[in-house]
Amino acid sequence: MLSRLELLFSINVTGMKKSVIRELLKLTQKPDIISFAGGLPSPETFPIDQVADLAREVIREDGTWALQYGPTEGDPRLKEAIAGFMATENIRVKPENLLIVSAAQQGLDLVGKVFVNRHNPVIIGRPSYVGAIGAFRSYAANFIGVDLDDEGIRTDELRMLLKQMRLEGNLPKFIYTVPDFQNPAGVTLSLKRRQELLALAREYQILIVEDTPYRQLRYVGRHLPTLYELDEGEGIVISIHTFSKILFPGMRLGWVMASTPIMEKFIIAKQSMDLCTSALSQAIAYEYFKRGWLETHIQENIALYRKKRSVMLEALEKYMPGHPEISWTKPEGGLFLWVTIPENIDVDRLFYQALEANVAYVSGTGFYTDGGGKHAMRLNFSYPSESQIVTGIQRLAEVISGNLDI
C-alpha cells in the first residue's frame, strides 16, 4: 500500500461520505422487513415483454448503430422524440438545447462540474435529494439550506438570504430545486412560488437547477408549468429529466435542457465523463416513443401509484397516533411522503426499533447538510404492495406510539 495514499486524494473526496441511506438500505433487505426506505419504481410497472421484443428488433435491424459509439449530444432521433414530448408540456426546445444524459444523476454531476468551484455556495432545500447533495459535494460545494413548507421552497426566506449573500459578496451559483412532488418531502412548489423563485433568480442573476424526475406521475390536482417553461427561454433555468420513473431505470437514460452557452459546456464536460450515453438504450427508448407506447405506459403507472398513495394515506390516517406533533405531507404525485414525528423522538434511534418490528424508512437526517431532519422520515409508496403498505404503516404506528410521552 502506498504510504502517502491519504495525501493523494483530492479535496473533492475529503467531503465525500458513504451514503448513510445506502448503508441502511442493506439492513432493510431482510425478507420479513416491509421497507418504505427505497426509492425504486415498482417492477410491476416494467413493460418487460414489450421491451424484450423491442430490444431484439432494434439490435437486429439497427445493430451497427445501436452497438456502436454514438454522438455525445445523443441520438438525434431520440432528441426529436423528446422535444415532441416536451411540446405536450408547452415547452418548445430546440435540439441544440437538449442533451441526452446517462440518467438524471449525470445531469447533476454535469451541473457540479460546470458550475461549482470548491467552497462555492449552492442553495438547496431543507430537506433535499441526497443524490444532488452527493453530486455537488463531490465538487466541494458549500450548502446553504432554505426551508420548505407545503408550497415548496420558502421564497420569503430565500429573498432575505440572497440579500444577505449579496451584501457579503458571496452570491450562490444556483438554487437547486425539485419542484414537483419533491424527494424527500413530497411537496409541490406552488405556481406563485415558481414565479417568485424565477423573479429572484432574475434579480440576482443566478441560475435555477430544476430536477423533476416524477413530474409525469401526478395522481391528483392539476399540472403546473415547469420552471423551464416559465423562464420563457431567458436561460435562467437548467431542467433535468429522466426515463427512470416513467419507463424504467435499467437503461440509465435522461435528458437535460439549458441555454446554448451552458449546453456547449455540458457537451464538452459529458465527453470527459463517458463519451456518450448508450446507443442501445437510446435506440430502445426511441422505438418505444415511436410506437406511441410511452403515453399509455405512463397512464398505467399513474393508476398503480395513485392507488398505492391512497392506501398509504388512509393507513396513516387510520393507524398513526393522534398527536399534535405527528403529521405527514399529502403528495399530489411522485413516490414519497414525509412524516414528522414529535421532538422527543430521535428518528435515527427509532430506526432500529422499527427494524425490530420489521418495518423500515429513511431517517430525515440524510436529507439535510446541517444536522436537520432528526424528527422526520421519508416513506416510499411505489415499491411495496398495497397489503405491505397497510401492514407496514400499522407496525410503524405502533413503534412511534411506544415512544410517545404519556
Add this chain to the structure above:
Amino acid sequence: MLSRLELLFSINVTGMKKSVIRELLKLTQKPDIISFAGGLPSPETFPIDQVADLAREVIREDGTWALQYGPTEGDPRLKEAIAGFMATENIRVKPENLLIVSAAQQGLDLVGKVFVNRHNPVIIGRPSYVGAIGAFRSYAANFIGVDLDDEGIRTDELRMLLKQMRLEGNLPKFIYTVPDFQNPAGVTLSLKRRQELLALAREYQILIVEDTPYRQLRYVGRHLPTLYELDEGEGIVISIHTFSKILFPGMRLGWVMASTPIMEKFIIAKQSMDLCTSALSQAIAYEYFKRGWLETHIQENIALYRKKRSVMLEALEKYMPGHPEISWTKPEGGLFLWVTIPENIDVDRLFYQALEANVAYVSGTGFYTDGGGKHAMRLNFSYPSESQIVTGIQRLAEVISGNLDI
C-alpha cells in the same frame, strides 16, 4: 440570458476546449472520404444476431433485475465473470477490488475526481489519449509530458523528471499510461520499462493509472504482463478496462481494478456520477460471458484486425515516399499507428490538402498538451475496409509527396 453567466462557470470549464478532433471528424464524414481519423471498432465485428437474441432472453427472464436500478459496485455475477477473465491474465482480483463502470472514460473521470485538485501535476505520455487529457483537464490538472519511443514511455526521462519534481516539492499524483498498443502512437511498453515504471512509482510513492482498452487485441508478438499484475497487490496501480473494443461500445461497459481504500472512494464518487451502470448492459455482458462466447469473439476480432493492420503496413511500405524523415510505428495490436512526417510539413495544414484528396487522419497536435505533434498523424486501421486502406494510403502518400522539399 444571464448577464453574469461567464462568471458562474467553474474553473474546471475554463480549461475545457471543444475537442478539435471531434470537430474535424465532422469534416471527414463526407461519403467519398476514406477516413483513418476515427477510432471506432468495425461494425463487422459486432455479434448482432447473438446479442439481439440474448437481449430479448435476458429481459424476458430477468427483467425485474435488468430493467431496475443496480448496485453502484456492479452486478455481482458480472464482477465474478470478469474476475474469471482476469484470472486468465494471471490477475487474481477480489470482487471488492473490481468496480463496473460505464465504460473506460468513466474510469478516467473517477481518477480525476478522486485524485486531482486544481493545478495538481499529472504525468502523461507525449503523445497521449485525448479522452484522458479531457478527463483530467476537467479537474484543472497541470500536465507534464514525458516522451515515448518504440518501447513506450521513456523511463530515463521520467526518472530525471520525478527527481526534479521532488526537489520542487511538487510530485505528481499519478502517471497515466496506455501500456498496450498505445492510443495514438501504437507502441507497447516493454517488460523492462514496465518494471522500471513500477520501481519509480514505488520509490516516489505515486500512483500509476494503467488504461488498457486494446490489450486483448494483439496480432503479433507475445502478451506482456499488465502493470496491475506486476504490482502484485501493492496498490500502486489503478487498472482501467473496457468491453468497447473486445465486444462492442454501445453498451458503455467497462471495469476498474484498484486497492481497497481507493475503491471505497471510487464507489462513493461513482454514486454521485450516475448511481449505477446500466443493469441491462451488465446482464447482457454477463450472459455473453456465461455462454463462453467472448473468447471466440475476441479471436474473430483479432483475425479481422490483424489482416487490416498488415494491409496498412504493406500499403505504407509500398506507397509512402522514401524519405529519411518519414516513418511509422508497427503496432503489435490495437487500432492505430502513428506516422511521422518531415519537419517542413505542418500536419494541420496538410489535413485540408488530404481532405481535398478524399483521405483523412487525425493530426498529432491533438494528442499533446504542450504544442507538440506538429509533424505526426494518427491512422486508424480498424474501421476502413481493406480496399479503402490501400486506396487511402495511396492518396495520403501522394499528398505528402507533393509537400516534400525537392
